Amino acid sequence: AQKITQTQPGMFVQEKEAVTLDCTYDTSDQSYGLFWYKQPSSGEMIFLIYQGSYDEQNATEGRYSLNFQKARKSANLVISASQLGDSAMYFCAMRPFYNQGGKLIFGQGTELSVKP
């Protein structure tokens, strides 16, 4: 079965420090995409970063990077130099190749709180 697991319901980080949000996934596919989304208290879902299963390099987008370990089936999000505005829910999601509809499978999310 396809599944995303985020084991950290809530995390705290000091402003300006780095933080890692964990994500593990379960799939038997060789081709898939991994995504991270941010959901602030206002409720919208904001795309952060994408990693393809065949991408050799870890994805980076500004202060966001994805620590992709394919053998371990993990895709952890690293946020460097945390800011107060980073306080939000963070969701990891997977899009399996076999599913031509392209649905995203979401984890339950991690609530990040950045302390001043």
Next chain:
Amino acid sequence: NAGVTQTPKFQVLKTGQSMTLQCAQDMNHNSMYWYRQDPGMGLRLIYYSASEGTTDKGEVPNGYNVSRLNKREFSLRLESAAPSQTSVYFCASSESGWRETQYFGPGTRLLVL
């Protein structure tokens, strides 16, 4: 560039009432999706439309119907609302293909009494 828009932003219904949630995207995307998000959970797919003229069930389709009106618009209808359908509903769109990013609308908060 508006991206994905949803109306209404908030709605209160009584059990048994019907309503339609509207979604439109201006990114010329082929695929569109409806998700629901319940408290403390990630999003779950209700229905999707891989391209204009096609729709398919997702993980939790019971109690819903959809219409892909044209390439831009994808509506979600609740024929007889139930309290279990109290949720936040998100519409999303993307290009076709498993590598493509889905972009989300702002969501509709629905309360069924």
